[in-house]
Amino acid sequence: MANKNEETASFVLRLSQKIFETEEGEPQIEWRGNIRHVQSGDETRFSNFEDAQDFVQNKLTSMTMKAVEDKPESEQKGILSKSFDFWKKMATATPKLVMDSIKDPKKQAAHFQEQIQEQFHQISDLVGQKIEDTIGPNTSKSEIIEKLDHLTHQMDMIQKKLDSLSPPAKSKK
């Protein structure tokens, strides 16, 4: 049985808003964020929420990998696959969240918290279920990586759609 401390990841998220006028006199808002993974002390800053999501995803994936390292390879793949499903759902939920926030900024924080909690409950349920090897017993690690790449591509597509809805912002590279 996994150590209880290794089953939980906590994140402290700080968001600061900067409202200003551009040189052309256009009103503008900029969000500056900082997210810290409590258990490791690692943190990152971001101006694009996707970077915060990547940070959380990396930490949770590492945690899952560590938790299943003693399990048979096929079982590991099943769990990881379900973990990736969580992020796929997150990616589809994000645009709705953003649009809802634009319509009603006051509900932004509440919406966001609800979405995150819902998604976290889903992953808990998924991992708790009987493990199904959805990838197949002979799937290689490179195929898993390919699946990840595919998800990343989907995320990029969603981001492009989002960018087309709002003024262009620089993304951290």
Place this chain on the structure above:
Amino acid sequence: MSTAIDDILQRRENAALVILTLGNFEVFVNGEKVPAKEWKRDKSVQLLQFMLMARNRKAMHKEQIMDRLWEDEMDDQGFKVALHGINKALEPKRKSHTDPTYIERIGHTYRLTTENIWIDSVAFEALISLANKNIHDNSTLAIRAYQEAMLLHKGQFLPDRIFEDWSSDERERLQLMFLNASISLAELLLSRNPAESIQICQEALLVDVAWEDAYRIQMAAFFSRGNRPMAIKTYKVCEKVLWEEMALKPLPETRKLYEEIVRSE
């Protein structure tokens, strides 16, 4: 009004139990520091730290405390031992079957009493609150209150617990309070004492290297002291940090100040 500041600070002299949480964790009973070995178990220290953090809430049920602190890794007996450790360290001469002075127990709920205790983070918050209330109408008082608060802030909240979930929200809350107070104080001191203003900004940047307000005030302070090269250098550092950390440019307000400084040659 400065008696309000003195009142907050003097309560320390009158309190039997003094707890320091900012930058270090230390406990003093009647002026004597409780030596580390007196705690026996780290769980006792954790329990006291948790109780002082939750002091303003209603008393908490034992199960709530255990769940928040240790999830299901602690049983009733363990809780009892940890609690005994606190009472023993704080009141080694207390007679058995007498109620502890500092930990109140009502049924299965517990809390740290608010009487006769002085906690640095509580005083820090009270001073900042006092300064914020007076920032427009009594800047002299606000400056002193901020300065006293800064002196209390010797580092982050419970640094020995930075990897533990239960202390994170309080640490974040106090850190943000420190950053905002630093900026308010640095702004108030800009014309009166630019050197101190610079120092405060530098301390804020040690806490958060991307806190842009601290760069901007520092630039203005250097410039007002006639140190144009340092003002320009500060802007360059700000620009570099913001780009590296968040892929952002400085705000128009900061850029405008920079341009004014550059043009002033």
